[in-house]
Amino acid sequence: MKKSILAIILLATISAHAQSDKYTAAMQQNLQLLDSAKTPEQLTAVSQAFERIGDAEKTQWLPYYYAALAQTRIGFSDPKSDRDAIGQKANELAAKGEAIEKNADLCSIHNMAATIQLLVNPMERWKTYGLKAYTALQEGYKLDPNNPRLYFLEGSSLFSKPEYVGGGKDKAKPVFEKAVQLFHAEKTAPLYPHWGLKETERLLALCK
Numbered sequence: 344m345k346k347s348i349l350a351i352i353l354l355a356t357i358s359a360h361a362q363s364d365k366y367t368a369a370m371q372q373n374l375q376l377l378d379s380a381k382t383p384e385q386l387t388a389v390s391q392a393f394e395r396i397g398d399a400e401k402t403q404w405l406p407y408y409y410a411a412l413a414q415t416r417i418g419f420s421d422p423k424s425d426r427d428a429i430g431q432k433a434n435e436l437a438a439k440g441e442a443i444e445k446n447a448d449l450c451s452i453h454n455m456a457a458t459i460q461l462l463v464n465p466m467e468r469w470k471t472y473g474l475k476a477y478t479a480l481q482e483g484y485k486l487d488p489n490n491p492r493l494y495f496l497e498g499s500s501l502f503s504k505p506e507y508v509g510g511g512k513d514k515a516k517p518v519f520e521k522a523v524q525l526f527h528a529e530k531t532a533p534l535y536p537h538w539g540l541k542e543t544e545r546l547l548a549l550c551k
Contacts, residue, residue: 366396366400366403367533367534369396370396370405370406370409370534371534373389373392373393373396373409374409374534376388376389376392377389377393377409377412377413380413380416383417383420383421383424386413386414386416386417386420387413387417389409389413390409390410390411390413390414390417390436391410392410393406393407393409393410393413394406394407394410394436397410397436397439397440402443403443404440404441404443404444404446404449405440405534405535407436407437407439407440407443408436408437408440408448408449408452408536410436411432411433411434411436411437411440411449411452411456412433412452412536412538414429414432414433414436414456415429415433415452415455415456415459417429418430418433418455418456418459418462419455419459426459426460426462426463427460427463429456429459430456430457430459430460431456433452433453433455433456433459434452434453434456436452437449437452437453437456440452445486446486446487447483447484447486447487447490447492447493448483448490448492448536450479450480450482450483450486450493451479451480451483451490451492451493451496453475453476453479453482454476454479454480454483454493454496455476455496457472457473457475457476457479458472458476458496458500460472460475461473461476476500480493480496480497489525489528489529490525491522491523491525491526491529491539491540491543492522492536492538492539494518494519494521494522494525494543495519495522495539495542495543497518498515498516498518498519498522498543498546498547499515499546501514501515501518502515502519502546502549502550512549512550513550515546515550516547516550516551519543519546519547519550520547522539522543523540523543523544523547526539526540526543527540
């Protein structure tokens with residue numbers, strides 16, 4: 344009886360490790376594709392791949408995060424894209440991730456999704472989507488005040504705003520500097536978000 348129980352435990356352990364290895368390999372492969380994606384079609388394909396991983400795993404928030412991140416990259420890079428649809432899809436994917444774990448990086452997705460929808464018509468939408476973007480950022484700070492990607496997004500927002508509404512390079516510069524400091528201090532676990540430092544340094548250089 345004891346041998347049977349031990350055999351069952353051993354088989355379960357081996358199966359769990361095999362599943363974990365399969366998940367890790369799939370995530371690493373698609374992260375490479377995400378980092379190298381250049382076109383909306385490539386980003387769409389990798390977003391769908393991450394979503395399938397999330398649906399299969401059911402207990403991992405990271406696949407949904409990266410699926411949403413790929414969507415936001417389409418929205419920011421392709422002015423011909425349906426930015427409302429992309430923002431909505433990114434929010435839906437982030438919500439799936441939040442059903443597993445609420446965290447600052449998923450809040451950053453909501454911030455970017457709102458910003459993308461704001462870009463459809465900034466003059467008419469800044470009150471609605473500007474507030475949504477701001478609220479998502481503040482929720483992220485509450486969850487993790489040392490998340491560097493939040494500071495990058497805040498700095499980017501300030502950088503793009505005119506000075507007469509509280510933005511400009513002078514306002515963005517210290518926020519970018521804070522982001523760089525936090526990026527260098529961040530200890531990133533395998534598969535966890537690792538983007539943002541190069542983007543921050545590029546915009547910070549434009550503030551000098």
